[in-house]
Amino acid sequence: MTKHPHKPCWQCVLCNRVLCNKYSLAQHQVTCKGPKPPDPSTTCERCNRTLCNKYSLAQHLVTCKGTKPPEPSTTCERCNRALCNKYSLAQHMVTCGRPKKAKIMRTCDICKVYTTPRAYMLARHRSTCKPPPEVYRCDRPGCSRRRFDDKKYLLSHMINLHGMELDAARAVVYI
Numbered sequence: 001m002t003k004h005p006h007k008p009c010w011q012c013v014l015c016n017r018v019l020c021n022k023y024s025l026a027q028h029q030v031t032c033k034g035p036k037p038p039d040p041s042t043t044c045e046r047c048n049r050t051l052c053n054k055y056s057l058a059q060h061l062v063t064c065k066g067t068k069p070p071e072p073s074t075t076c077e078r079c080n081r082a083l084c085n086k087y088s089l090a091q092h093m094v095t096c097g098r099p100k101k102a103k104i105m106r107t108c109d110i111c112k113v114y115t116t117p118r119a120y121m122l123a124r125h126r127s128t129c130k131p132p133p134e135v136y137r138c139d140r141p142g143c144s145r146r147r148f149d150d151k152k153y154l155l156s157h158m159i160n161l162h163g164m165e166l167d168a169a170r171a172v173v174y175i
Contacts, residue, residue: 010025014034019025043050051057083089106122108114110129136154138146148154158169
């Protein structure tokens with residue numbers, strides 16, 4: 001039993017099969033007889049990939065492009081796109097050739113930042129959205145338009161740094 005170096009899985013020392021936990025490895029080693037030769041009935045004819053069973057091969061064949069060209073009956077006559085089966089072709093034909101709709105982007109009217117094409121996501125965002133905090137700035141020379149999150153800090157700044165009287169500072173701040 002050796003632990004796989006890159007994943008939290010366990011690898012069989014006989015056949016190199018990787019399993020998810022020690023219990024699965026122990027169950028596997030009861031019947032493991034070493035490496036198995038590839039089964040020709042589970043090899044893809046298109047790309048020569050060998051899969052572990054016939055079901056996996058059937059699933060693989062649905063999407064395998066391989067080197068074999070697709071059957072002519074599964075190629076779209078409008079755009080020449082090759083599809084893997086007749087059902088996929090029928091689904092494709094419903095929308096093939098139609099101009100795509102432009103997505104309508106919705107922007108949050110509270111924060112003016114969040115944008116999404118889906119109305120339900122915008123509604124969910126609005127339930128937790130808070131308006132951006134109001135910012136107060138000092139317009140006096142030498143302050144470089146210093147910013148304050150609260151009026152009381154700007155008031156304190158005007159009194160302490162600019163030497164304003166309390167009433168004059170209040171008049172400037174609370175305009």
